[in-house]
Amino acid sequence: MIYGWTGSNLEIDLSTGNIEKEEADTKLNEAYIGGRGVGTKILWDRVPPEVNPFSPDNLLIFVAGVLNGTIAPGANRTGLITRSPQTNLLTYSNMGGFWAPELKHAGYDNLIISGKSQGPVYIWINNDKVEIRDACHIWGKDTAETRSIIREELKNNKIQILCIGQAGENKVCSASIEHGAGASLSRAGVGALMGDKNVKAIAVYGTKDVNIAQPLEFYELCQKLNKKAERLREFVDNWSYERDGLLGKAVYGNLNEFRPMENIGGWHDAFLRDYRRRQISCSNCSLRCKHTIRTPDDEYSFIKCVSWYCFIACCKIQDLSFAIKCYTLCEKYGFDTLSCAHLIAFAIDLYEKGILTKKDTEGIHLEYGNADLALLLIEKIAKREGIGEILADGVYEAARKIGKGAEAYAYHVKKLEIPIYPLHHPYMNLTQSTSDRVDMLKSISAIPQHYVQKSEEIKKEYIESEYWPYPEEFKEYIWDNFDPTGADYDRITKMVSFDVDSNALSDLTGVCIFWTGFWPFNPYLIADHVRLISYATGMSLDEEEGMKIAKKASILVRAYNVILGIRKKDDAPPERFFQEPSTPPLFPAVDRKIFNKTIDAYYKLRGYEKNGIPTKKALDELDLGYVKEALVQRGILGNEKDKKNRD
Amino acid sequence: MKKIKKIEIDTSKCTGCRTCELVCSAFHYEPKYSLVNPTRSRIRVFFDEENDLYVPVIAGPYVEAECDGRKAYTIKGEKYDECCFCPVSCPSRDLFKEPDSGLPLKCDMCGEPPPPEGPLCVAWCLDDALTYVEREEEEEEEEEEKADEKESAIEYLIKKYGLEEIRDILDRKSKL
Numbered sequence: 152m153i154y155g156w157t158g159s160n161l162e163i164d165l166s167t168g169n170i171e172k173e174e175a176d177t178k179l180n181e182a183y184i185g186g187r188g189v190g191t192k193i194l195w196d197r198v199p200p201e202v203n204p205f206s207p208d209n210l211l212i213f214v215a216g217v218l219n220g221t222i223a224p225g226a227n228r229t230g231l232i233t234r235s236p237q238t239n240l241l242t243y244s245n246m247g248g249f250w251a252p253e254l255k256h257a258g259y260d261n262l263i264i265s266g267k268s269q270g271p272v273y274i275w276i277n278n279d280k281v282e283i284r285d286a287c288h289i290w291g292k293d294t295a296e297t298r299s300i301i302r303e304e305l306k307n308n309k310i311q312i313l314c315i316g317q318a319g320e321n322k323v324c325s326a327s328i329e330h331g332a333g334a335s336l337s338r339a340g341v342g343a344l345m346g347d348k349n350v351k352a353i354a355v356y357g358t359k360d361v362n363i364a365q366p367l368e369f370y371e372l373c374q375k376l377n378k379k380a381e382r383l384r385e386f387v388d389n390w391s392y393e394r395d396g397l398l399g400k401a402v403y404g405n406l407n408e409f410r411p412m413e414n415i416g417g418w419h420d421a422f423l424r425d426y427r428r429r430q431i432s433c434s435n436c437s438l439r440c441k442h443t444i445r446t447p448d449d450e451y452s453f454i455k456c457v458s459w460y461c462f463i464a465c466c467k468i469q470d471l472s473f474a475i476k477c478y479t480l481c482e483k484y485g486f487d488t489l490s491c492a493h494l495i496a497f498a499i500d501l502y503e504k505g506i507l508t509k510k511d512t513e514g515i516h517l518e519y520g521n522a523d524l525a526l527l528l529i530e531k532i533a534k535r536e537g538i539g540e541i542l543a544d545g546v547y548e549a550a551r552k553i554g555k556g557a558e559a560y561a562y563h564v565k566k567l568e569i570p571i572y573p574l575h576h577p578y579m580n581l582t583q584s585t586s587d588r589v590d591m592l593k594s595i596s597a598i599p600q601h602y603v604q605k606s607e608e609i610k611k612e613y614i615e616s617e618y619w620p621y622p623e624e625f626k627e628y629i630w631d632n633f634d635p636t637g638a639d640y641d642r643i644t645k646m647v648s649f650d651v652d653s654n655a656l657s658d659l660t661g662v663c664i665f666w667t668g669f670w671p672f673n674p675y676l677i678a679d680h681v682r683l684i685s686y687a688t689g690m691s692l693d694e695e696e697g698m699k700i701a702k703k704a705s706i707l708v709r710a711y712n713v714i715l716g717i718r719k720k721d722d723a724p725p726e727r728f729f730q731e732p733s734t735p736p737l738f739p740a741v742d743r744k745i746f747n748k749t750i751d752a753y754y755k756l757r758g759y760e761k762n763g764i765p766t767k768k769a770l771d772e773l774d775l776g777y778v779k780e781a782l783v784q785r786g787i788l789g790n791e792k793d794k795k796n797r798d
Numbered sequence: 799m800k801k802i803k804k805i806e807i808d809t810s811k812c813t814g815c816r817t818c819e820l821v822c823s824a825f826h827y828e829p830k831y832s833l834v835n836p837t838r839s840r841i842r843v844f845f846d847e848e849n850d851l852y853v854p855v856i857a858g859p860y861v862e863a864e865c866d867g868r869k870a871y872t873i874k875g876e877k878y879d880e881c882c883f884c885p886v887s888c889p890s891r892d893l894f895k896e897p898d899s900g901l902p903l904k905c906d907m908c909g910e911p912p913p914p915e916g917p918l919c920v921a922w923c924l925d926d927a928l929t930y931v932e933r934e935e936e937e938e939e940e941e942e943e944k945a946d947e948k949e950s951a952i953e954y955l956i957k958k959y960g961l962e963e964i965r966d967i968l969d970r971k972s973k974l
């Protein structure tokens with residue numbers, strides 16, 4: 152009997168229509184644990200870097216974590232590993248909700264989709280019965296309509312669905328894959344890949360067991376974690392943008408201004424008072440961090456996190472009902488809110504600078520503060536109409552097409568639009584610059600930023616509490632506030648390196664990082680996390696081994712992207728952050744010398760050479776000998792030219 | 799007087815997390831907690847996210863025939879048929895039946911005696927959508943449900959596989 156994992160993968164080749172249930176490689180599971188680790192290894196083996204993301208040979212690898220489908224609190228993330236059409240890199244998206252747990256109950260750890268269908272289809276996974284069904288009648292429908300049509304058609308309201316909207320169908324580079332209730336696989340254009348493969352939706356339903364190797368120990372630890380979560384529930388409930396202070400700082404327009412959001416506390420209150428109807432949760436989570444809202448058009452919608460203020464900031468419209476309209480529209484079209492808001496600001500900025508003119512916009516006048524215009528632009532981009540066609544491939548590609556100096560205003564990291572958040576904060580800057588896929592929340596922790604600002608008393612209580620998540624030696628790091636210039640990069644790099652691995656561990660198990668590493672009072676410590684893996688699967692694993700596998704997964708991603716050309720030059724924030732302080736001057740402009748030193752120190756910790764390539768030694772230590780060989784074979788490691796660059 | 803044990807449901811507090819489903823299924827398996835499978839659970843959450851509706855339904859008795867009433871409910875402008883909120887294990891659907899055997903499932907309040915933390919769905923629902931109540935009440939109808947549950951399970955099997963086959967199996971088993 153197999154525990155924790157289901158032991159099977161589902162392979163679907165859309166070109167031939169071939170559907171195969173395959174026994175998973177148990178060695179692979181033990182070496183990479185699951186989720187992102189296993190998925191990345193599959194991609195490494197089967198999709199050579201030369202493959203174009205829009206080629207039938209690119210794979211969509213949907214992964215469940217090893218703890219998904221169990222009673223481990225917060226274990227519900229669905230992961231997707233593929234090659235991004237926007238960045239061309241190996242990219243990873245993850246979301247909450249119910250999809251991956253359902254996939255496991257249907258009997259699969261991973262779903263691997265290859266090829267390309269001739270016409271629109273959707274995939275229906277009902278335990279062992281898997282069908283590729285015609286989707287002509289749903290093509291062109293929005294994501295909410297798509298879900299309800301499929302639920303009706305399959306006569307089962309318990310199925311879980313992933314689907315794309317019009318943006319994905321039109322292969323817009325910021326298209327997302329929507330699951331509903333505020334959960335989506337987004338960033339880097341993963342939705343466009345489903346559109347390219349002609350897959351409108353993937354529905355799954357399962358009635359099978361997920362087995363647990365050491366049931367009693369597993370149960371008791373889960374119970375303990377739920378109890379520990381009380382403190383976090385309280386914290387999340389009472390959390391406000393205003394009190395937190397940090398998240399209240401935003402980027403207005405197309406990085407035109409860095410300043411605190413106006414009256415953000417007031418909005419938060421208005422949001423709770425006028426719009427929110429209910430707090431909802433993903434599968435098996437008691438943190439209920441998502442909200443159902445009643446929209447201005449009297450429909451229900453969902454919202455989470457920063458999504459609700461990116462349109463406010465980018466369009467410079469201080470109106471919550473506007474933000475909710477945009478958000479809801481994006482969810483319907485299947486559109487990454489962050490990139491979408493950025494694209495609008497980018498277009499307006501270029502228009503104001505005279506780089507885009509009425510000729511490019513079909514006579515539309517672009518300006519900040521115009522709600523109807525913003526909504527129109529969302530539609531135009533999702534449908535690739537008019538100016539939308541230029542913007543649909545992201546700011547980097549759009550600037551390249553437009554020329555006339557537009558490149559200087561395309562703010563991205565590795566071709567992906569950045570969060571609407573000033574990257575001056577040294578911790579933020581380092582995480583976002585070095586991430587393989589820049590985003591707000593997937594690779595960071597709020598703790599370093601949160602706690603350094605607290606009173607001595609609170610800090611002391613925290614580091615002595617059962618919630619302290621870091622190694623012993625980090626305790627001294629939170630006594631002083633961070634130096635705004637980042638000159639104290641020693642502790643920052645160590646914290647970032649730890650957080651990246653700790654969050655990568657969550658990517659293997661499928662536990663939401665709100666439980667493991669994001670907030671203060673995370674219930675899971677690394678020790679609990681690896682113990683749960685052991686109890687669930689029966690494999691023996693200690694903290695060190697667990698963190699090593701987590702690191703291995705993230706270095707594997709790095710190595711793949713290094714083959715695609717990623718080097719030190721790409722691990723940097725947009726140029727503007729080196730020139731402009733945030734106002735009021737909370738942070739000075741990023742100091743290039745300090746930043747370079749920070750990167751060097753960070754590379755050392757990660758085991759990279761000065762140019763950002765993993766060293767032979769680091770690869771050997773992580774049992775990534777095959778990666779080393781590949782890098783040598785391609786002349787990336789041990790190659791004279793590169794050595795020269797290093798010196 | 800008789801002690802009535804009940805779980806009261808407050809749908810307005812339900813977050814739709816379905817922890818209750820997972821933990822119920824884990825508890826009712828030997829060895830305890832050795833598997834998780836919501837379709838084996840004796841509590842299921844009916845949800846319509848698009849209409850902000852989350853309704854935990856606790857499994858009641860097995861019935862032999864589906865009902866004819868099919869009342870319709872209108873909630874926030876949407877129509878739902880009676881089956882959506884119906885607690886019984888009925889031939890019209892798979893809900894509240896073991897997925898492999900088809901045996902009907904019924905809430906047993908987590909057995910007698912219940913675990914120290916009380917009925918598990920209640921203990922694991924941190925949002926108080928479920929509350930366990932015990933009340934002394936005048937003795938009323940039914941309430942020989944314990945026997946009923948086993949009997950109805952066997953009746954169900956007989957209906958599904960025929961009396962002969964079930965008798966054969968029982969004979970074989972009793973010889974072990």
Ligand code: SF4
Binds near residue numbers: 225227248
């Ligand atoms: S913390 Fe929020 S996002 Fe994470 S699992 Fe819970 S409800 Fe979902």
Ligand code: SF4
Binds near residue numbers: 811815816843922928
């Ligand atoms: S555990 Fe509670 S909140 Fe969660 S679905 Fe069940 S009844 Fe609703």
Ligand code: SF4
Binds near residue numbers: 861866884888891
């Ligand atoms: S499930 Fe539906 S058909 Fe069956 S008894 Fe209940 S309401 Fe009647």
Ligand code: SF4
Binds near residue numbers: 821841917920
């Ligand atoms: S009381 Fe026990 S048996 Fe009944 S639904 Fe809740 S967990 Fe299941």
